[in-house]
Amino acid sequence: MAQNRLTRLFQEKSGNLLNIYFTAGYPKLEDTVTILEELEAAGADLVEIGMPFSDPLADGPTIQASNMVALENGMSIKTLLQQLEGVRENVTLPIILMGYLNPVMQYGFERFCEDAARVGVDGLILPDLPFAEYEEEYKPILEKHGLSLIFLITPQTSEARIRQIDKLTNSFIYMVSSASTTGSQVQASDSQQAYFSKVKNLGLKNPLLIGFGISDKPSFEMACLSAHGAIIGSAFIKALQQPEEVRQNVRSFLKTLR
């Protein structure tokens, strides 16, 4: 079962998990697999590949721009899944696909799950898929194909809802660090610390990864004090914009973290 890669990871390693987000087809159309291989070699624990969308509502300027470039490069779900064909020969990291629901709907939700699972994807993040719809319509399809769906929580999410999310998911909970879109500079604050410890003390069955505003070693280490690990996205996209060759950019950035 594909989801074992995610569950196994959390069984084997209980802290300091580094999850890197990058946009498929960015900076160049053919960079997707190169970046994956390099991330594995440089010590990432899991990856989240963004499927570009014309209207990424929850994303800040950096990821919006990478989405636009990727689309101009010709990236699509079809192309991404073709690129990932055979990726499991070289890459053992758990892979999560993140994207907005509309392109997935047009591809066909069931066909998407089937094709994603076949090439070795382990989980999905679909931030605009609502709970009720997930439970009624989508859950059986995801389960049939062994894919985990990862849900987000924010400082405004009620305890009851967090517990509901914890019950619905079986890999990890994506803990959004503050009320913001991706890539905001988050200042550590007392209220944020209170939110982190509140969630940590709920005794949830799923591990927690903190994302949004995690950009460097200090913010990564800080997040790891309150959760099992953290997700870096916009800062990694910026690292890919450096003038060096793409493999070098990945390595240099990961070196600053580990």
Added chain:
Amino acid sequence: MEYGVNERGYYGQFGGAFIPEMLYPNVEELREKYLSIMAEPEFQQELQELLRDYVGRPTPLYHAKRLSERYNTKIYLKREDLNHTGAHKINNTVGQILLAKRLGKKRIIAETGAGQHGVATATVCALAGLECIVYMGKIDTERQRPNVEKMRLLGATVVPVTSGSQTLKDATNEAIRDWINHPEDTHYIIGSVVGPHPYPDMVARFQSVISEEIRKQLLEKEGRELPDYVVACVGGGSNAAGAFYHFLNEPEVKLVAVEAAGLGVDSGHSAATSVLGKTGIIHGSKTLLMQTEDGQITEPYSISAGLDYPGVGPQHAHLAQTGRARFIAITDADAMEALRELSRLEGIIPAIESSHALAALKEINAGPDDVVVLNLSGRGDKDLNTILTYFEQQDGPK
């Protein structure tokens, strides 16, 4: 057949609230409270007073005799163009600002395309003494300079949006992102019957005063509450939603929704969503949506800045799918001809949006004994530059 929203926020298969978790508490708060707040007697009293004394309601239902003669039927124009700020948009912003105050919000955000909804929002924010931030595509801020100046004069901050295609769709994205970043003190006044539930229903309820008045006025003038036809233009669809509202369950009333065909439905430069759209998700709502095969949202085109939205309200998608409303697509050229016709026959210069509804009069084949109510959603003052440029290119310089 049920045409209103169900308890899950759907109209048939369309609607819902497809939003990221960051927006959930805000939207949920609104969903829980909008109906009970709107039902409070004090709320209704305040709303009715403002609609009467500030907006200028009821707007007249005007029997357009020369236009009727031209089409050999009996045409009434619902004069939403006579509202304060020049269009129906203010019916909704007056309602939402009262709601925002009751929710204890301190900060108002809005999106705008041509600027009409932005001006209507800036106006009610001035009235309520609340901070107002309007997101507007950078391209639109350049095309619609006078409305930008009006909003600033009214004390609003206009933020030019440079993401995506820099028009209405991106202004809406940016307003939603603002809301994500301000989850507690901010209310988002959406300008049309779009967005996540409860917005389409809430905006339709605030606009429903249009059809409420039509029924009363028609009874006075014709001795019957029901016309044979109600005709309205549709971008997102708020004026049509208001004009249709109290006729949805009156099957003998034919509802006509008029979309912008732009240069022609098959020209690649169109905004006829009911024809060109496929079911998808835009701005938190499942609806008909213009998009590529890969599900990327495309940029529509119309000469009218108020009709070039790539989606359509979920209720309208449902009305189109069930056949309850007939959808007609009108080209730029036909709309502009209808604009000139109304100006010369009745001495009323309509907005280019409303002119699309006027151009549909020749398509509906109403008979001499039929009563047609056409919702004249706005006045043409804001369009003067576009109108002059268009006819100069058409007829040569005067």
